[in-house]
Amino acid sequence: MKAIRVTALTGPDDVELAEVERPVPGPGQVLIKVAYAGVTFPELLQTRGLYQVKHDLPFTLGSEASGVVAEAGPDSRYSIGDRVAAITGSGTFAEYLVAGDEATVPVPDSVSLADAAGMPMNVLTADFALRVRANAQPGQSLLVHGAAGGLGSAAVQMGLAMGLEVIAVVSTDAKAEAVRELGATHVVFANGFKDATKEIFANGVDFVFDPVGGDRFTDSTRVLAPFGRLLVLGFTAGEIPSIKVNRLLLKNISVDGVAWGAAAFGHPTYITEQWETVREHVAAGRLNPRIHATYPLERTAAAIRELDERTVMGKVLLEVAGE
Structure with a gap:
């Protein structure tokens, strides 16, 4: 599968579109066919090694995404075909993504997958x-x-x-x-x-x-x-x-x-509990992001540069598989 990889901490211009092995979900995990990925400020920092959370090189960039469950691991609460969003901290700028159930939330039918990708973080x-x-x-x-x-x-x-x-x-x-x-x-x-x-x-x-x-x-x-x-x-x-x-x-x-992040990732049920709290607002469209721009996966560098240039009005997305 295609994925955006960071191989050197030299900034967004040097991220690489590469072929990597498609991941396999384990117990309590899902394989998500990525529809859209949200671009966040931590990605910009990660390309320069400036974010507080460090990943060993090389790594697949991306913190959040939306899509459809393509495969459910043993004991997962999700099923093939479920519309979901996920927050994983890395790995979302790719055609497929593995996420634990605790980092995955259901997307209401009233919300587009594009909007869902811009919400989680x-x-x-x-x-x-x-x-x-x-x-x-x-x-x-x-x-x-x-x-x-x-x-x-x-x-x-x-x-x-x-x-x-x-x-x-x-x-x-x-x-x-x-x-x-x-x-x-x-x-x-x-x-x-x-x-x-x-x-x-x-x-x-x-x-x-x-x-x-x-x-x-x-x-x-x-x-x-x-x-x-x-x-x-x-x-x-x-x-x-x-x-x-x-x-x-x-x-x-x-x-x-x-x-x-420090609060959520220390408590396995925190993301699910929070999503349940805001679910009414999400379903009603009160929290739909203003989409500033959408880029294809191969133009990830340009998408991240928008954040660096402080020109963004709303949310920048990467379109992978789309709706």
Whole structure:
């Protein structure tokens, strides 16, 4: 079968389309004929050896995918023909993928396999951040940095589904239009977001969702209301910020780390339980990603470069077998 392989940690331009042996599912596993694979920021980092999870070279790239069960191993709860999505951390940029039942979720008939491929990591990360780490409640306010990106747009949609008032922070007019299409309550620009947010919420917001980091971090603490929480999800700006903790003390605010992978992969039933929690929103189409672009498998390098160039508005997919 064809697969995208990383043979050197020299960046996305050097990934290779190669022929590899088709995997065989073991007990409690399924072989998935991949329809689409989602492209995530960790893939960009993995091509450079910069992600916290390391794989021995060479390895097949890709963290999430959707498709149809082609073969079910002994004791698997899935059957041939089931429509599924999977989160495996590697191996999804391929024609076939083996995934454990614990990393596989059913896709409702109302959801396309293209949309399903763009959901797993972003939707479950957003759910973990807002429901589990923040304990967000209907009527509260949420500011989302990088709101037009894959993870940010999932946070916008999840916040709206949970009944939050959402401020989307973007950098361009085109991205502003994209998040308005998602239903964001308010849209502000990254340049001057602090003052713009204070005009909307004079006392500040309850939560800041930040996958960006960098130089906007300090102003994120300044837009929090008393008892507010800054949710740290990553550093796509490249710089890991620091903070003087007296700011936390004086305003009764907190900075919370959100490492969904560390929580999920330490608990075998976690992904299934989370998916069950968000299933109603998924089936109703409230969390369908905005598809920015779809590339064939052989153009994986170009797909990953889009993330590197910060031009993505929504989700980038690889089409493998299609619907």
